[in-house]
Amino acid sequence: MSAELPSPSATSVSLLPAERERASTALLTDRYELTMLQAALADGTAHRHCVFEVFTRRLPLGRRYGVVAGTGRLLEAIADFRFTEAELRYLSRHGVVDRPTLRFLADYRFSGNVVGYAEGECFFPGSPVLVVEGTFAEAVLLETLALSVLNYDSAVASAASRMTSAAVDRPCLEMGGRRAHEQAAVAAARAAVVAGFAGTSNLEAGRRYGVPTIGTAAHSYTLLHDDEPSAFAAQVAAQGAGTTLLVDTYDVARGVEHAVAAAGTGLGAVRLDSGDLPTLAHEVRAQLDALGATGTRIVVSSDLDEHAIAGLAVAPVDSYGVGTSVVTGSGAPTCGMVYKLVAREGRDGSLEPVAKASASKTSSGGRKAAARRLGDDGRAVEEVVVSGPDHSVATWAPQTADLRALHVPLVVEGAVDTRWTGAPGVNLAVERHEASRAELPRGARRLSAGDPALDTVHVRLDDA
Incomplete structure (x- = not known):
């Protein structure tokens, strides 16, 4: 996932071009x-x-x-x-x-x-x-x-800046759209990227502002299938081995085993969305390495804020997915x-x-x-x-x-x-x-x- 954004265009001072039909903002007032x-x-x-x-x-x-x-x-x-x-x-x-x-x-x-x-x-x-x-x-x-x-x-x-600061050189990914008004979600994604987030799950933010978008699958996708191996196999078939597989729907250790079996040692990433994240991250890293998936990244989510991110500094985590905390200004x-x-x-x-x-x-x-x-x-x-x-x-x-x-x-x-x-x-x-x-x-x-x-x-x- 690249954090690169489009290069700025040449300077121009004028009213905005009529690229699309734009609604009046005049009544967004008291x-x-x-x-x-x-x-x-x-x-x-x-x-x-x-x-x-x-x-x-x-x-x-x-x-x-x-x-x-x-x-x-x-x-x-x-x-x-x-x-x-x-x-x-x-x-x-x-x-x-x-x-x-x-x-x-x-x-x-x-x-x-x-x-x-x-x-x-x-x-x-x-x-x-x-x-x-x-x-x-x-x-x-x-x-x-x-x-x-x-x-x-x-x-x-301001909240996002504290999070990216705590993350140091590990990417933060905004995924809080479901915790905000639908238009606020677009604004929040944009603001988070201003403060150093590498991407967002919000497609409208991507369309309007050129923000990189991220996302693969939720727990419902795994639950849809008869078992976890078939869910992972179908996702890999659709998205390639570089996808991110969510491994905590059932048992994390078995989820990691099924993920590597489905994608091979070239699996892009696994995501942890619950549990004792620092402990799980160490266990999953050891398991991935033992299975030969030494290049597979670990993405963590689950109600993270700047303090939780700082607490994961010594854990073998590669990126953080942040939702509610960032779109609400972290308090x-x-x-x-x-x-x-x-x-x-x-x-x-x-x-x-x-x-x-x-x-x-x-x-x-x-x-x-x-x-x-x-x-x-x-x-x-x-x-x-x-x-x-x-x-x-x-x-x-x-x-x-x-x-x-x-x-x-x-x-x-x-x-x-x-x-x-x-x-x-x-x-x-x-x-x-x-x-x-x-x-x-x-x-x-x-x-x-x-x-x-x-x-x-x-x-x-x-x-x-």
Whole structure:
């Protein structure tokens, strides 16, 4: 099973091509986004220039870093954020908004700018992972969509990264589709691959995003046949000796014996899906070797998470199949990301910082830029969040070699940068995560409870 993904295509900045009939994403939102729009249109504030920011106040307990994922999916969804006749008819029939608002929505096109952390990048509390800039009317409508995509996908990728880290150089395979909503299963497969998984059992993820797909047979296939030897013989006849045979439907030792008898010593792999996996793996490896199947791999599954994978580190396991834990974020099914207005156009036309001051839910006003400071050894030492006069922050770039800028352009004047979408976008995200995680300080990958791997330092340009 190869973890290779398609190479990225040449850079192009445009709206997504109409490769297939695409459904509108405009109603994947909360009602109050539209009722706010109606009120703002009525009082004349809807067209004020605004800056919104996506960030999380904290990481899940014990997590040392998060992983940005879903960016490519979000960009695809923004390109499809259109109020067609069907959406407008629904809104009108149910009295969600008034006629002037419906007329505005009929012509809605996001024409603003979006910058953010590249998909696959690690993030920390307070990291400005996405910045959406446009009129209030344009940008507020994207709030729920952005959060639903980024919160779920980033939760899956953050868990998946811990799993692939614990697995070291052994492949992890995503097979959790049956434990998630059917569309969430596609998103989860994609996010897991961003964080280093080598493949997925989900065919739609393979079709949409070029993700390698895996899978051979379940216990039901063995139970269908009169006995295990005939089941294995039929599978080998259909799929070849390189297939993976599930050997724990009845007795594992006899299952291994039947598997090698059916496929010969060139059998590709056996899978263990129950029992004491560390002990079974050692026993099965010894049995395979004694039968001459020294090249046959051992795949384990059965409710694995990052801790179980770490516990199998010394077992003779070749790859891990992970289901429920990865698609549910391994106990942290959301990242707690929020979408907050941080700057708005004032009466004089300039952007003014604004901030929420509620207890325990504060935000920091003003546009921000971000960079990661690297030490002499190339490892990250701190997250740097830059604030200050709006025009200065908007054009800020690191002036020293020890700072790596984190924001990249994603949407420019309404045009989606298609490098980040589809299969090429997944490939870029895989590369970015591998590089980002590799530069984290030693200890960042520990599974034990601890503080975030990097402290976040706030720097004001006018203080520099």
